[in-house]
Amino acid sequence: MAPLTFDGTMLWIVNLLIGIGFGFTLERAGFGDSRKLAAQFYFRDMTVLKVMFTSIITAMFVVHWAWRLGWVDLSLLWVNPTYLYSAIAGGLILGFGFIIGGYCPGTSLVAAATLKIDALFFLGGVLLGIFVFGQAVPKFWDFYQLAGDMGRITIGDWLGLSTTTATFLVALLAVFMFWGGEQLEKAFNRDRGAR
Amino acid sequence: MRAAQPYWNPYASGVLLGLVLAGAFLLTGHGLGASGALGRMVASVVSLVAPASVDTNPYLAPVAGGGANPFNNWGIPVLIGTLLGGFISGLLSGRLRAETFHGPRISTHQRWLFALLGGSLVGFGARLARGCTSGQALSGGAMLSLGSWAFMFSVFIGGYALAWFVRRLWKEV
Numbered sequence: 001m002a003p004l005t006f007d008g009t010m011l012w013i014v015n016l017l018i019g020i021g022f023g024f025t026l027e028r029a030g031f032g033d034s035r036k037l038a039a040q041f042y043f044r045d046m047t048v049l050k051v052m053f054t055s056i057i058t059a060m061f062v063v064h065w066a067w068r069l070g071w072v073d074l075s076l077l078w079v080n081p082t083y084l085y086s087a088i089a090g091g092l093i094l095g096f097g098f099i100i101g102g103y104c105p106g107t108s109l110v111a112a113a114t115l116k117i118d119a120l121f122f123l124g125g126v127l128l129g130i131f132v133f134g135q136a137v138p139k140f141w142d143f144y145q146l147a148g149d150m151g152r153i154t155i156g157d158w159l160g161l162s163t164t165t166a167t168f169l170v171a172l173l174a175v176f177m178f179w180g181g182e183q184l185e186k187a188f189n190r191d192r193g194a195r
Numbered sequence: 196m197r198a199a200q201p202y203w204n205p206y207a208s209g210v211l212l213g214l215v216l217a218g219a220f221l222l223t224g225h226g227l228g229a230s231g232a233l234g235r236m237v238a239s240v241v242s243l244v245a246p247a248s249v250d251t252n253p254y255l256a257p258v259a260g261g262g263a264n265p266f267n268n269w270g271i272p273v274l275i276g277t278l279l280g281g282f283i284s285g286l287l288s289g290r291l292r293a294e295t296f297h298g299p300r301i302s303t304h305q306r307w308l309f310a311l312l313g314g315s316l317v318g319f320g321a322r323l324a325r326g327c328t329s330g331q332a333l334s335g336g337a338m339l340s341l342g343s344w345a346f347m348f349s350v351f352i353g354g355y356a357l358a359w360f361v362r363r364l365w366k367e368v
Contacts, residue, residue, distance in 0.1 A: 003224035012272045014222055019276015020283070021215040022227050022329075027284035029208035034296045034310075038365045041358035047205045052333065052347075054209020055216055059226075059337035062217035071221075078225040080326060080335035082342030087331070090324025091346040094317050095353020100361055101313015102296070104328040105321055106229035106277060108314070113278045114285030115293040121307045125314020126230070130237045132315070133322040137254045144254075144323065154339040166339055178206075 002072040023110050032111040034102025034118055041099050043188040046181035053174040064167050084148030101125060199289040216337055225269060226334025229277065230321035232270030234258070239265040298365040309364055 006014050029051045030036045039045035066072040098104055101122045103111060108126065111119030137144050156166030202208075219226050238259040242249045250260045259265040285291040297306035321327035324346050326335065332350065335343025362368070 002221040004222050006223070011223070011269070015269045015272035016276040016279075018215060018219045018222070018227070019273040019278075020280035021218070021276075022212070022273070023277035023280025023282075024284040025208060025212045025215060025280070026277075027281045027290070028203045028288070029205060029212070030202035032281060032285065032290065035298065035365065038298075041354045042362070042366060047202075050205035051209040051212060052328075052336075054206050055212035055333060056336040058210050058213025059216035059220070059333075060213075060339065062214065063220050063337065066217075066221060076224050077220050077338065078334075079338045080331055080340040080343045082340060082345070083325065084342055084345055087324050087342040087346040088349045090320045090322070091331075091349025092353040092356075093320030094324065094327065095320075095350040095355075096357050097313040097316025097318075097320055098350065099313070099354045099357050100364070101310050101317060102365075103310075103314070104229075104317060105233060106227070106327065106329040109229055109274065109277045110281030110284075111296075113281035114291050117293060117295040117303075118297065118306050118310045121310040122314035122317075123233075125311040125316075126233055126318035126321075127237055128311075129315035129318025129320075130230070130234050130322050131241070131318075133319045134234070134237060134241065134252065134255050137322075138252060141253060148342075150341065153341045155341055155344060156339060158341050163339070170339065 001070075002066060003076055022106070023113065026107060026110045027114065031107040032114050032116060032119075034111065034116070034122075037104075037107060038099060038102050043184040044192070046185050049177060049181050053177055057171050057174045060167055060170065064163065068164075079152050079154065082148070082150040082153050083144075084150060086144055086147060088148075097125075097129075200287075212333075213337070216333060219334075220337075223269065226330065226337065228270050228273060228326065228330035228334065230318070230327040231330055232268065232274035233318070234322055235265040235268060235270065298363070299367050300363050306364075 030047055036045055037048060040048040067074045103119055103122045105126055108119045108122045112123055156163045216227055235258060238255050241255060242259040249255045295303045295306055297303060324331055331343045332347040336347055
């Protein structure tokens, strides 16, 4: 039953292969180009939204049905614990950095691997930002460690819905976002008179 | 130089990325990640330069304090794989080329400066949120973690809120 229990070198190789699949797919989706990523925030190219939400609902349904069929022990899978306020603050700061810098960490790795110089500078910045965070976090340790600490909680738990209902709601939301994304893309490219 | 191949359809890319993500969960119990492993690289350097400062830092000590090896974590092979996968795809698609991507109104050097600045904010934000677009938004999003969804919407809100003010970085006008 999943998750499987590899160890030692085998586990390292499995993780390496997962990484290769991740990097390859990101590059093929076009995420190695900061201009394409930034265009998301000007409604000109909604690829980021489409890829993100398609991958989330795909993985969600695969894991959910593997669980319903008894193939996976859900309690052994990592569900990011919720620290609500640091997640919101960190997300906003990351969003600011995303539109200024043109990448997020994973996409900058892929861009750097295809020799994009701007991605190398971005990655240098990421390392610097992480260093500063590590030195500064003891000063706001309580906020980081305690504010909004809700433990392992899902959208379903929070809304009082079953997991199955929650997965369908999320899929519905994704389909609505795809539709909206396509409309916005059309409208904003029409304004440019291009395409 | 031959023309680069076109990108994959976004929905098809998303399905494949989702299968990689689901595979990660079913094979190893965890999702994907990028910023955590970068954090471990930073911690390893800090522990080389100033080991005593690591032991007294509640954030760095569990990762690199005492006898802890910061590289003994699944994020490291995933990080190496991500670089490899991106490299292989770039090589096969004709996109392996040294260049700087920037908007039409700024110079290459200005772009480098803003990439460094944006990257610093992203690094700080990702560690504050305990994960980035990969480790929080994608992985936690697929597992329906409440905090991951709050994070994901915050990233989009932050990006859209600032986009108009920095439009000169990316747009013609």
